[in-house]
Amino acid sequence: MTPADLEAALLRFVNERLLSNGATGRVTAETPLFEHGYLNSIRVLDLIAFLERTLGHRIPDRTVKLANFRSVRAIVLAFAAPRAIAEPLTERLFERRTDATRFAAPIAGLREAGHLTEPAPGLVGLSGPPLDLIERIDAIALAWARELGATRHEFPALIPLDVLRRAGYLRSFPQHLTMAGHLERSDAVLTRAARDGEGVGRADLADPREALAPAVCYHCYPAFTGLTLGPEPVLLTARGRCFRHEPEAAAPLERLRDFTMREIIVLGTFEQVESARASLLDRAMALVALLDLDGVIEPASDPFFGPLAEARRTLQLAGALKYELRLSLESGRSVAVTSFNHHRDHFGRSFDIRLADGSVAHSGCVAFGLERWALAILTQHGIVGGRWPDALRQQALEHEVSA
Numbered sequence: 001m002t003p004a005d006l007e008a009a010l011l012r013f014v015n016e017r018l019l020s021n022g023a024t025g026r027v028t029a030e031t032p033l034f035e036h037g038y039l040n041s042i043r044v045l046d047l048i049a050f051l052e053r054t055l056g057h058r059i060p061d062r063t064v065k066l067a068n069f070r071s072v073r074a075i076v077l078a079f080a081a082p083r084a085i086a087e088p089l090t091e092r093l094f095e096r097r098t099d100a101t102r103f104a105a106p107i108a109g110l111r112e113a114g115h116l117t118e119p120a121p122g123l124v125g126l127s128g129p130p131l132d133l134i135e136r137i138d139a140i141a142l143a144w145a146r147e148l149g150a151t152r153h154e155f156p157a158l159i160p161l162d163v164l165r166r167a168g169y170l171r172s173f174p175q176h177l178t179m180a181g182h183l184e185r186s187d188a189v190l191t192r193a194a195r196d197g198e199g200v201g202r203a204d205l206a207d208p209r210e211a212l213a214p215a216v217c218y219h220c221y222p223a224f225t226g227l228t229l230g231p232e233p234v235l236l237t238a239r240g241r242c243f244r245h246e247p248e249a250a251a252p253l254e255r256l257r258d259f260t261m262r263e264i265i266v267l268g269t270f271e272q273v274e275s276a277r278a279s280l281l282d283r284a285m286a287l288v289a290l291l292d293l294d295g296v297i298e299p300a301s302d303p304f305f306g307p308l309a310e311a312r313r314t315l316q317l318a319g320a321l322k323y324e325l326r327l328s329l330e331s332g333r334s335v336a337v338t339s340f341n342h343h344r345d346h347f348g349r350s351f352d353i354r355l356a357d358g359s360v361a362h363s364g365c366v367a368f369g370l371e372r373w374a375l376a377i378l379t380q381h382g383i384v385g386g387r388w389p390d391a392l393r394q395q396a397l398e399h400e401v402s403a
Contacts (some may be wrong), residue, residue, distance in 0.1 A: 003080040006054065010072045013050050018043050027074040034066065044069065055079060065299060094285045094297040103294075103330045106378035108250055113383070122246055122257030124371070129383055130253070133374040134260060135390070138239060139370045141262045144236035144283050148276060150264055153238040155219035158210040165341070166350050167218055176244040178257070179208040212243035216263040217365045224267065228354045229361055231266040233268030233276065253375035254335055262368040267348075269355060273364040277323075277340050280362060280366045284338055286327050291378055292389040295327040295334070327376035337372045343366050 001009075007029055014027050016398070019038065039047065047069075047327070048059050068078035110116035115128035128290045142152070157359050158180055164170050170177070183205065215218065216238050223232070239262045266276040281297065288295055300322050325338040341364055347353070348361035355361050381388045 001054070001208055003076050004078050006069045007072060007076045009054055010047075010051070010075060014038070014047070014072065017050075018046060027072065029076075030071050033069065039069070040181045042140060050074065051079060080167075092298045093281065094288070094295050094325075096285075096288055096293065098292060098294040100294060100328060100332075101381050103272075103328065104382070105251070105330045106375070106383050109383050110378070116252060120250055121256070126371075126374075129378060130371070130374040133377050133392075134370040137368065137373040138262050138273075138370055139231075140287065141239060141264070142239075144280060145264045147233070148235055148264070148265075148266075148279065150235035150237040153220075153236050155213070155216065155238055155240055157212055157241050157243075159213040159218055160210055161208065162220055163218060164214075166209060167347065168222065169214065169218065173214065176214060176246070178212040178214075178243045178245055180210045180212055181205045181208045194310065204281065213240065214244050215367065216261050217265045217363075217367070220265050221353070221363070222348045224353045224361075225351045225352075226269050228356060229267060230250060231356060233266050233272035235276065236265045238256055238263060238265075251375075253371045254329075256371060259372075260370040262370060263365050265363065265365045267353060267361050267363045270344075270362045272343055273362045277342060277364050277366065278307075281323065281340055284340075288327075290389075293327055293376065295325060295337075295376070297323055297325050297340075299322040300336070300339070327373075327380070329376065329379045335372050335376060337369050337376055339353070340368050341367070 011027065011029065014033075019027065027033070027038055029040065048064070052059050053124070063078065067074065069075060107141040110128075110130060113128065115126065115130060117125040119125065145152075161170070164177070170174065184338075219238070219240075220236055239260065241258060242261045243258055246257050264276075265278065266273050285297065321342045322342065323340040324336040326336050328334045343363045343365070344360050347359040347363045353361040353363075376387075377392070
C-alpha cells in the first residue's frame with residue numbers, strides 16, 4: 001500500500017465510520033484530530049485497530065504518541081514506512097543534563113542521621129533536610145498557584161466511595177485503593193472481647209463507605225456538580241496526604257503508600273486548561289535550571305492503568321494529556337516528581353459541570369509529589385546543605401531566619 005492509498009483509506013474510515021455517530025464536519029488529511037475533538041478514548045482504539053488491519057501488523061505502544069496521531073497525514077508519515085516503527089517513544093518537551101557522576105542514593109545517610117524512619121514498608125517518618133525540602137518545594141508550588149489566581153483549599157484524608165465511583169477511579173484503579181472501615185456492632189464486639197478475650201474479625205467490620213484519598217483533585221469536583229462556570233477559569237490548590245497501595249518493593253521516598261501531594265486544579269474551556277498547564281510547565285523548566293537539576297519533561301501514561309482502562313491509557317499517550325517531569329536518581333534511574341494532566345471533559349461529564357455556552361467543562365491538574373522532589377534533590381546535591389545550589393541555600397537561610 002502506497003502512502004497515498006493509506007491516506008485515502010484512513011480518510012474514508014474516519015469520515016464514514018468513526019464520525020458517522022453524530023460528529024460534525026469532515027476531516028481532511030491536515031485536520032487536527034485530538035485538538036478539534038474528533039478522537040476520544042474509544043475512537044482512537046478503533047482507529048488503531050483499523051490501522052493494524054490495513055498495515056497487517058501490530059502498532060507498538062511506544063509509537064502511540066501525539067506526533068504520530070495528530071492528523072491523518074501525520075499517521076501516514078509515521079506508519080506508511082516500516083522505519084517509522086523504530087522512532088523513539090517520546091517527544092521530550094525539555095531536557096537538562098548535569099554531571100551524573102556525583103549522584104548518590106541518600107537513604108542510608110538519612111537513616112544514619114535519624115532523618116528517616118520506616119515504621120512499615122511504604123511508610124516513612126521524616127525530619128531535617130528531606131522535611132525542609134518538602135516545605136520549600138511546596139512553598140514554590142503554592143506561590144505559582146497564587147500567581148495564577150488559585151484559591152487555597154484544605155480537604156480531609158477520607159473521601160466517599162461514591163465520589164471515587166462517579167469519578168471512574170473504582171473502575172480504573174481499584175488495585176491501588178485503601179479502604180477505610182469501622183466496626184459494624186462495636187458494643188457486641190467490646191462485650192465479646194471483654195468476656196472471651198477475642199480480637200476483631202472480618203465479620204465485625206461494616207461495609208466501607210469511604211477510602212483514604214488517592215489524590216487531592218478528586219475532592220474538588222463534587223463541589224461543582226450541576227454548576228455552570230463563568231467566563232474565567234476556576235483555579236484551586238490544595239496540599240494533602242494521598243494513599244495508594246503499592247505492593248512492589250521500592251526505595252523509601254520513591255514509591256510510598258502514604259505520601260504528600262500539592263495539586264493545582266483548573267476547570268474551564270479546553271484553551272483555559274491548556275494555558276494554565278503550559279504556564280506551569282514553563283515554571284517547572286525554569287525551576288529545574290534554577291536548582292541545577294538533571295531531568296526531562298516528556299509525555300506519559302499512568303503506570304497503574306488496569307485492563308479495563310486501556311482506552312484511557314492509549315488516549316493519554318496519543319493525546320499528550322499527561323506530561324511528567326522526571327528527575328534523575330543514581331545509576332541511571334529517574335523518578336516522576338510532577339505530572340501535568342489534562343483530563344479533557346471526563347470530570348466535567350462525570351459531575352455535570354458546564355460552561356456558559358452549555359458545553360461540558362474541561363479540567364486539568366498539576367500534581368507535585370513532594371517526597372519525590374526531596375529524594376531527587378538529595379540524590380543530586382547530597383544531604384549536606386553546603387553542596388546545594390545558591391537558590392536552595394538562600395531559601396534555607398530565609399527559613400532559619402523566619403524560624
